[in-house]
Amino acid sequence: xxxxxxxxxxxxxxxxxxxxxxxxxxxxxxxxxxxxxxxxxxxxxxxxxxxxxxxxxxxxxxxxxxxxxxxxxxxxxxxxxxxxxxxxxxxxxxxxxxxxxxxxxxxxxxxxxxxxxxxxxxxxxxxxxxxxxxxxxxxxxxxxxxxxxxxxxxxxxxxxxxxxxxxxxx
Amino acid sequence: xxxxxxxxxxxxxxxxxxxxxxxxxxxxxxxxxxxxxxxxxxxxxxxxxxxxxxxxxxxxxxxxxxxxxxxxxxxxxxxxxxxxxxxxxxxxxxxxxxxxxxxxxxxxxxxxxxxxxxxxxxxxxxxxxxxxxxxxxxxxxxxxxxxxxxxxxxxxxxxxxxxxxxxxxxxxxxxxxxxxxxxxxxxxxxxxxxxx
Numbered sequence: 001x002x003x004x005x006x007x008x009x010x011x012x013x014x015x016x017x018x019x020x021x022x023x024x025x026x027x028x029x030x031x032x033x034x035x036x037x038x039x040x041x042x043x044x045x046x047x048x049x050x051x052x053x054x055x056x057x058x059x060x061x062x063x064x065x066x067x068x069x070x071x072x073x074x075x076x077x078x079x080x081x082x083x084x085x086x087x088x089x090x091x092x093x094x095x096x097x098x099x100x101x102x103x104x105x106x107x108x109x110x111x112x113x114x115x116x117x118x119x120x121x122x123x124x125x126x127x128x129x130x131x132x133x134x135x136x137x138x139x140x141x142x143x144x145x146x147x148x149x150x151x152x153x154x155x156x157x158x159x160x161x162x163x164x165x166x167x168x169x170x
Numbered sequence: 171x172x173x174x175x176x177x178x179x180x181x182x183x184x185x186x187x188x189x190x191x192x193x194x195x196x197x198x199x200x201x202x203x204x205x206x207x208x209x210x211x212x213x214x215x216x217x218x219x220x221x222x223x224x225x226x227x228x229x230x231x232x233x234x235x236x237x238x239x240x241x242x243x244x245x246x247x248x249x250x251x252x253x254x255x256x257x258x259x260x261x262x263x264x265x266x267x268x269x270x271x272x273x274x275x276x277x278x279x280x281x282x283x284x285x286x287x288x289x290x291x292x293x294x295x296x297x298x299x300x301x302x303x304x305x306x307x308x309x310x311x312x313x314x315x316x317x318x319x320x321x322x323x324x325x326x327x328x329x330x331x332x333x334x335x336x337x338x339x340x341x342x343x344x345x346x347x348x349x350x351x352x353x354x355x356x357x358x359x360x361x362x363x364x365x366x
Contacts, residue, residue: 002237010233010246014253021257025264032271061271086207086272 032084033057039080041072043123045145060085071103072124072143103144103159105137111156118148118157174305176361177297181309184360187285188317189351194285198318199343201276203329208322209315210269211276214258216311218280219289221254222247223307226290227300247290248281255281285314321350 033054040053048069050056059065060081067081081087105126107118116131126142129135139162148157187193194215201211226247234240259277263270270277280286289310297303324346333342 003239003242006233006237006239007242007246007249010229011249014249018253018256018260022260025260031267035268082204083206084268084272086204086274 033061035084036060036081039073039077039084040070041077041124041143043072043143043145043147045072045123045143045147047071047145072145074143103146104139104162105142105144105146105148105157106160107135107137108156108158109134109136111154113154113156115153117151117153121148121151123147174301177302177305178309178312180361181306182313182316183354183357186313186317186354186357187289187310188314189347189354191288193288194283194314196279197276197283198321198347199340201273202318202322202325202343204272205319205322205326207269207272208318210262210266211273212311212315212318214262214273214277215280215283215286215318216315218251218254218258218286219311219314220304220307222251222286222290223293223310224300224304225250225254227293227297227303230294243291243294244287247287251286251290252281285310317350317354321347324350 034057036057037054040057042053044052046052048056048065050059050065056065056070060067067085067087068078070077070081073081107127112129112134114129114132114134116129116135118127118135119125119129123145124141124143126138127135127148128138144159144162146159149155149159181187185191188195188198197211197215202208229246229250230240230243234243234246239246255278258280259270262273262277289307293303293306297306321343325343328342328346337345
């Protein structure tokens with residue numbers, strides 16, 4: 001009898017203290033999605049297979065996809081996301097990891113007709129140019145997201161692997 | 171005072187809860203992939219360990235012994251540990267939600283971490299006074315946190331090495347843990363030199 005009473009009293013005290021604590025400190029909602037979203041490059045390039053950066057952040061939090069699917073973010077974003085999520089970024093849940101082989105958009109300036117259609121397509125404003133003038137790419141800004149390829153009417157933009165030796169550091 | 175310092179060294183290093191007594195191996199392998207998460211886990215588990223050993227001592231001497239209920243010790247301790255872990259979880263979800271998400275299932279699993287119940291039970295056997303029980307908990311937490319963080323740092327480093335395919339992940343982690351355990355055997359005898 002004493003056993004039941006003592007343990008019941010113990011459980012009751014513990015339970016009441018927990019209820020009081022939970023009442024005093026309610027958990028905040030979805031802070032992780034916002035934190036991951038803030039780390040993503042916001043290019044909305046959809047190379048991760050999701051419509052944009054925020055949906056990708058939500059998918060990471062749900063556990064649908066690994067943190068290594070963001071080419072524009074590259075290694076730096078992967079490391080930051082690893083710190084936020086506790087994943088190492090080397091084990092992808094679904095897709096094969098997108099290896100950060102940095103690509104760079106290159107405009108064949110002989111063929112460029114200066115139509116300026118590629119300018120609004122670029123999420124990071126890495127293309128310089130004006131209508132009727134030749135365009136070029138700011139190598140330090142380009143994330144290699146391929147979004148400028150489709151709008152070009154003369155197909156003068158190609159992606160080439162970056163060569164660190166010829167590039168000026170950003 | 172020397173007694174308390176000895177208890178601290180004995181529990182943190184000589185009888186290290188993970189590497190010598192082999193308690194709490196589940197979080198040791200589960201949450202050691204990343205130093206940040208391991209640090210959070212070390213803090214959370216350390217907090218629970220200290221509370222569990224102190225509260226365990228209080229319950230033993232204030233409730234179980236006077237009412238002659240020592241056969242219900244495990245039940246009572248599990249109850250207190252579960253409540254402590256819940257409290258830690260509530261506080262953590264509020265104060266550091268990122269860590270809360272990173273630890274995931276391992277946070278509520280502290281309840282079933284055998285190190286916590288083990289330390290609460292060992293404290294009863296080893297200490298006569300409340301300060302001793304407290305130091306016992308503190309020493310164990312330091313030992314647990316130290317080993318978990320060092321191991322996580324080593325595993326982060328291992329991630330970047332060219333390890334043969336069949337050794338990657340758990341195998342190399344277990345080999346590393348075994349070598350660390352051998353290293354910690356070197357602390358045996360530290361208490362004797364300290365006592366002189």
